[in-house]
Amino acid sequence: MILRYRFFRVFSNHGRKLSHYTPAGYSQLISTAEVKKFCIQCLEKVGAQPKHAKALSDVLVAGDYRGHYSHGLNRLGKYSTCTNSLFVQEMYVQDIQKGVCSTDLEPIIVKETVSTALVDGKNVLGPVVGNFAMETAIKKADKTGIAFVAAFGKIRPYKISYNQVPIISLAVGTNPITLAAPGKVPEDHFVLDMATSAVALGKIEMSRRRGIEIPKGWGADTDGKTSVDPNLVVTKGGLMPLGGEEENKNMTPIKRNQFHLYYNFYCSKQGGYKGYGLGMLVEILCGIIADAAFGPNGQSFLVIDPKAFAPGFEQRLSEYVNIMRNLPPVDSQKPVVVPGDFEREHMTECDELGGIPYPPVLIESLNRLADQLKVDKMKIIKIL
Numbered sequence: 001m002i003l004r005y006r007f008f009r010v011f012s013n014h015g016r017k018l019s020h021y022t023p024a025g026y027s028q029l030i031s032t033a034e035v036k037k038f039c040i041q042c043l044e045k046v047g048a049q050p051k052h053a054k055a056l057s058d059v060l061v062a063g064d065y066r067g068h069y070s071h072g073l074n075r076l077g078k079y080s081t082c083t084n085s086l087f088v089q090e091m092y093v094q095d096i097q098k099g100v101c102s103t104d105l106e107p108i109i110v111k112e113t114v115s116t117a118l119v120d121g122k123n124v125l126g127p128v129v130g131n132f133a134m135e136t137a138i139k140k141a142d143k144t145g146i147a148f149v150a151a152f153g154k155i156r157p158y159k160i161s162y163n164q165v166p167i168i169s170l171a172v173g174t175n176p177i178t179l180a181a182p183g184k185v186p187e188d189h190f191v192l193d194m195a196t197s198a199v200a201l202g203k204i205e206m207s208r209r210r211g212i213e214i215p216k217g218w219g220a221d222t223d224g225k226t227s228v229d230p231n232l233v234v235t236k237g238g239l240m241p242l243g244g245e246e247e248n249k250n251m252t253p254i255k256r257n258q259f260h261l262y263y264n265f266y267c268s269k270q271g272g273y274k275g276y277g278l279g280m281l282v283e284i285l286c287g288i289i290a291d292a293a294f295g296p297n298g299q300s301f302l303v304i305d306p307k308a309f310a311p312g313f314e315q316r317l318s319e320y321v322n323i324m325r326n327l328p329p330v331d332s333q334k335p336v337v338v339p340g341d342f343e344r345e346h347m348t349e350c351d352e353l354g355g356i357p358y359p360p361v362l363i364e365s366l367n368r369l370a371d372q373l374k375v376d377k378m379k380i381i382k383i384l
Helices: 032-045 050-065 092-097 126-144 201-210 230-235 273-290 313-325 341-353 360-373
Strands: 011-013 016-018 028-030 108-112 116-125 146-155 168-173 177-181 190-194 245-247 269-271 298-304 356-358
Touching: 028 032, 028 360, 032 050, 032 092, 032 360, 050 116, 050 126, 050 341, 050 356, 116 126, 126 146, 126 168, 126 298, 201 230, 201 360, 341 356, 356 360
Parallel strands: 116 146
Antiparallel strands: 011 016, 028 356, 108 116, 146 298, 168 177, 168 298, 177 190, 245 269
């Protein structure tokens, strides 16, 4: 997931105020119940177990509900001419249809200690494996104070739920890092969900759907040079690491034993080395430790019980996040926020609207999917 800018922004859409994650043009309002029903129908139609379909639909709807449209219905299924092996495997319906994931198996523990476990996901849908691994970690942490669970043999990443409190939980996989910690009240829960790339692939996919350029520094072409063409980045290029591309034009070659004389390593152009390093750290904690395929198929979960340490964690966290919120902003119209605030703002907006607003281009794509699978199309409450 993208590392969000920590300021509110307001867009205009036919006179309606929208939060940062509901851009102009997201005008077709659909109830969350209708979206979830549609997801389940599509998944069951291609062979998913009902409980697996529900687990995945919960995750997809939650993505849109929280404002992360790149990781909601955008991930259900679509037609694509993409030939890049890194990006072609992004849609759940197609995964089931092609037999990429299993529909009749369940994840199992293949090795464990009192505070650790290795989970074989049996290649079932990612949220099913994620729920199993996280629940295993929570049970162990409840007894030992801390637990670490690694999983392999799964499809797609799993994200920590807002409801997984009062534990501190860390999930890493595919390159994102997600950290959740409980505050005294739900409004103060800390939920950081970020990619170690400049942005998540889904953000670029959504720009591609809408036919708009992406900001410079998000993606690269086949030569590794930054590109603003989302189609080129998705089909033939790749994601830029967190930190983007850094220019060091006046550097001279570093001689042996003289590294201490330079602030940066010698390079005329270098990628965001911090994001690159964080991405490798995640791979080590996922694919390497679990003996999973390096990249999209491994994930790890760390759970810490705050009660095993100093009392009053939730109170102190609430105090801390509110100190951050009350820092003087650069722009008085854009107050400082903390990880999780954007999502809560978007959820509140959806509750007030009575549904989730979607862009027409996405709904058109899903209507074609509905025709293909012969399921009912989603009913639009109203056009905003």
